Amino acid sequence: MLKNRVKELRARYSYTQGQLGEKAGVTRQTIGFIEKGEFSPSITLSLKLAHILECKVDELFWLEGEEWK
Amino acid sequence: MKKDFRVQYPLWQISFMLIFFIIAFIISGATTSYFNDKTSFSYSIQLEALEGGIMFLIIPVYLIMMIILSSKVSKYNKEHPTKKISVWRTKPLEYLEDDEAWQMITRAATQKVYTFFTWSLPLSAVFHLIIPTTKLLIILNIVILSLVQYLIFYVHVRKHVTEEEG
Numbered sequence: 001m002l003k004n005r006v007k008e009l010r011a012r013y014s015y016t017q018g019q020l021g022e023k024a025g026v027t028r029q030t031i032g033f034i035e036k037g038e039f040s041p042s043i044t045l046s047l048k049l050a051h052i053l054e055c056k057v058d059e060l061f062w063l064e065g066e067e068w069k
Numbered sequence: 070m071k072k073d074f075r076v077q078y079p080l081w082q083i084s085f086m087l088i089f090f091i092i093a094f095i096i097s098g099a100t101t102s103y104f105n106d107k108t109s110f111s112y113s114i115q116l117e118a119l120e121g122g123i124m125f126l127i128i129p130v131y132l133i134m135m136i137i138l139s140s141k142v143s144k145y146n147k148e149h150p151t152k153k154i155s156v157w158r159t160k161p162l163e164y165l166e167d168d169e170a171w172q173m174i175t176r177a178a179t180q181k182v183y184t185f186f187t188w189s190l191p192l193s194a195v196f197h198l199i200i201p202t203t204k205l206l207i208i209l210n211i212v213i214l215s216l217v218q219y220l221i222f223y224v225h226v227r228k229h230v231t232e233e234e235g
Contacts, residue, residue: 029070030170033229039170 007035009053078163079219178225
């Protein structure tokens with residue numbers, strides 16, 4: 001399963017889902033889907049989010065368990 | 070998002086299809102006469118009292134629904150000037166393509182609908198081949214298929230809208 005730290009890093013910058021979504025060019029709901037692990041973002045969106053949250057993509061998203069196989 | 074007109078649009082389509090079926094049911098049971106020659110053309114429908122009464126009520130309901138639908142479309146377009154919608158475009162109004170997550174949800178919903186039609190259309194064809202078919206039965210079949218189509222789409226999208234707001 002694709003895990004992420006979007007919620008944690010978003011809180012660090014005190015961004016709301018709406019603010020982060022606006023910066024990344026997506027809806028507030030999409031940020032919510034990503035945080036809950038219901039939606040795996042594209043490489044483009046992952047790069048944008050990592051840039052906004054000032055971290056590397058693999059610090060923001062990583063695979064766990066069966067997904068590696 | 071729950072109140073987004075595009076999310077609710079399949080319910081409007083379901084309502085219109087149900088009204089259409091009632092009108093089709095009444096017209097198919099009515100006495101109709103059709104006359105056409107070089108100088109004149111006439112088409113008349115004679116209804117019984119009950120059917121006439123229902124028709125008298127349902128046509129204004131249909132027109133009122135059309136007015137409400139038009140006002141909802143124009144309200145949506147005022148609120149979203151960069152993402153205007155129109156009932157006249159070929160792409161269905163219910164598609165949610167605001168960003169990649171909503172595109173994925175729309176894609177999954179349309180896949181479910183496609184799967185439904187993959188099975189229901191051949192079965193419908195076989196049904197009408199075997200069962201003695203009337204015009205009304207064919208219309209009923211189309212109405213049922215479209216109701217299920219919109220219901221599948223609505224339920225799938227609604228599930229995500231509810232999760233996201235919950």
